[in-house]
Amino acid sequence: MSAPAVTTVVITDTNVLINFLHIGQLALLGELPAYRFQLPAEVLQELTDPGQRVAVDNAIAAGQLDLLVIDALDALALYGDLRDLMGRGEAACLALAATTGCYLASDEKKRFRRKAIELIGEARILGTEDLLLEAIRCDRITVAQADGYKVVLAENRYKMPFASFAERL
Numbered sequence: 001m002s003a004p005a006v007t008t009v010v011i012t013d014t015n016v017l018i019n020f021l022h023i024g025q026l027a028l029l030g031e032l033p034a035y036r037f038q039l040p041a042e043v044l045q046e047l048t049d050p051g052q053r054v055a056v057d058n059a060i061a062a063g064q065l066d067l068l069v070i071d072a073l074d075a076l077a078l079y080g081d082l083r084d085l086m087g088r089g090e091a092a093c094l095a096l097a098a099t100t101g102c103y104l105a106s107d108e109k110k111r112f113r114r115k116a117i118e119l120i121g122e123a124r125i126l127g128t129e130d131l132l133l134e135a136i137r138c139d140r141i142t143v144a145q146a147d148g149y150k151v152v153l154a155e156n157r158y159k160m161p162f163a164s165f166a167e168r169l
Contacts, residue, residue, distance in 0.1 A: 010126060011097045012039045012065070013106035014046045014089045019128040021052050022156045023149040030064025031140050032131065037105065038066040040092035068096065075099040086112050094119060105131065107158065128153065129160050133168055143169070 020026045029037045047053045059065045075095045082091035090112050097104040098119040105126045116125055135141045146165040
């Protein structure tokens with residue numbers, strides 16, 4: 001009998017959720033066996049588009065995503081410090097990832113990324129393209145599908161620095 005697969009908890013920022021909503025694949029996050037996606041309530045509050053909010057609420061109800069509340073004192077203290085540097089959703093995600101040892105799903109750059117690398121290290125940060133690559137590796141989508149999603153994301157101002165996911169495998 002083999003050991004059960006280890007599931008990595010990933011604290012998910014708004015931008016990754018929106019990217020998966022843009023490509024109509026939010027449910028795909030719940031289909032990646034290596035990961036369990038969780039989002040702080042602060043991320044949910046950042047979703048101002050009613051359709052996006054309904055889709056995320058449905059994903060939570062379906063068990064594809066877990067909703068979190070920051071309640072540990074160390075996470076609350078770090079969240080308070082980070083709120084001076086970034087938005088509520090980003091601060092909540094980073095505080096939870098830093099205090100729980102979880103991974104972070106975010107496509108943020110600049111100041112946020114520098115602070116995330118400082119607090120949790122680059123290896124624990126996953127972007128949209130990393131998650132799409134994982135979906136290809138576990139046969140949930142094809143390279144051609146991922147390349148199609150890449151085009152849709154570029155049309156929505158999220159560009160990836162490669163021509164095809166085939167280059168990244």
